[in-house]
Amino acid sequence: MKRFLVMLFLLIAAFLLQCTLCRSILAFSGIAPNIILVFIVSFALVHGDMTGLLLGFFSGIMLDLVFGDMIGLYALIYMFVGFVFGKFYESYSPEKLLPSISLIALSNLILGLVCYIFLFMLRSRLHFEFYLLHIILPEVIYTTVISLILYPAFYFINEALTADEQRRARKFV
Amino acid sequence: MSPVVEKKERVRFRIPSQYVLFLLSLLSVALMLVTSATDVMNTSFFTSLESTLAPLQKGLTNAGNFLKERGDALKNIRTLEQENEELRRQIDALQTENIYLQQEEYELSSLRQLYELDAQYQDYEKTGARIIAKDAGNWYHSFLIDKGTDDGLAIDMNVIAGSGLVGRISAVGEGWARVQTIIADNSSVSGMVLSSSDNLIVTGSLEMYQNGKISFSKLVDPADRVAVGDKIVTSNISDKYLPGILIGYISKVDLDANNLTKSGELTPATDFEHLSEVLVITTQKSEYEQSEKGVTK
Secondary structure, X not given: OHXXXXXXXXXXXXXHHHXXXXXXXXXXXXXXXXXXXXXXXXXXXXXXXXXXXHHHHHHHHHHHHHHOOOOOHHHHHHHHHHHHHHHHHHHOXXXXXXXXXXXXXXXXXXXXXXXXXXXXHHHOOOOHHHHHHHHHHHHHHHHHXXXXXXXXXXXXXXXXXXXXXXXXXXXXX | OOHHHHHHHHOOOOOOHHHHHHHXXXXXXXXXXXXXXXXXXXXXXXXXXXXXXHHHHHHHHHHHHHHHHHHHHHHHHHHHHHHHHHHHHHHHHHHHHHHXXXXXXXXXXXXXXXXXXXXXXXXXXEEEEEEEEEOOOOOOOOEEEOOOHHHOOOOOOEEEEOOEEEEEEEEEEOOEEEEEEOOOOOOEEEEEEOOOOOEEEEEOOHHHHOOOOEEEEEEEOXXXXXXXXXXXXXXXXXXXXXXXXXXXXXXEEEEOOOOOEEEEEXXXXXXXXXOOEEEEEOOOHHHHHHHHHHHHO
């Protein structure tokens, strides 16, 4: 329950920050980092694929509701990203910073490519090189830098929540 | 079982994640089909969800703008001092120029009356609004403003800033509205070259916008009357945009491969990078047409 509320709060906070401060202050020559994605992938890495896919689905739904022309596209994309990166949880120790950051960067690259395919390539905007160099890669680099701060924060939030859950579980047993 | 797996038995979810993924994927696809085929997205249920977030976004954006202004202010003090001196010198020059211009203004207004060509869109009813949030991704350029249905806004109302067209409202709820901008890659506006009244289509382009330009196409101009620097305004035949709103200035014209139409680039009249307030024209095209008919009768 506590985890649910914290996740809900973080989800709304990430969404609000993304479309306000990230786009107005942090945006560097028009490119903003994707902190919603950092949030989803971080928790997928530290808490498993179910968390990843649920967070992905609900943040995607929020994006669709507010900015999309139809509901479901971003939900689907973000959900799959959360699920796939949540699969790393089983065979991976999330306390290492560098591999986690690399995975977040990779997820943003994949997200960029998928967005390009669905939103631009299908409308015959075929100049892929341009979109890669001017939109996708700058976003990846920027997100990676931001995740250096955000990932440890999310990691410790998860640690605190897990410790709290274990304490409660022991109390009830 | 390895000890690693045992450690993770505390995960409480019992439904396998694959099933959840499958079900939610089906749900997403169903929602996509339903919402793209019908108009349910504009029902009060969906718009009210964003209405709860709008005040928060407004607060955050205001706080962000405040910080940004403070930061800029500190940075700018020295340059401002230099600028101030220069500007003082300019004021003297301008004041003398202003006197001449005022005289010409009288002449202009009388000429305008003669031509019955008054600056039309100064007469439209407008309401100011602040930008509270921008599209989360880097792909499109839509944004949210802090006024909605409770201020009388509706879908397809035109949005301007300064003197140029910004876009139109594409979704609206209580306390918020989403504006689709003309520079967004998925937007098209029917425009007209002011000097020759030739129609064309203005399309936003993410690629060209890196250089501050957007594209136009389907310009039929066999007499080569359209030149670089010509004004492009919204056309009469658009069903969503009011006529005569300035879109931008032509910066490049090319003949298409079909030898019939021309396409090229234009520089938008609005500075989209530094947009924080916009004006929404509350007169809609359909109403405007009705009032026009009333006048001509």
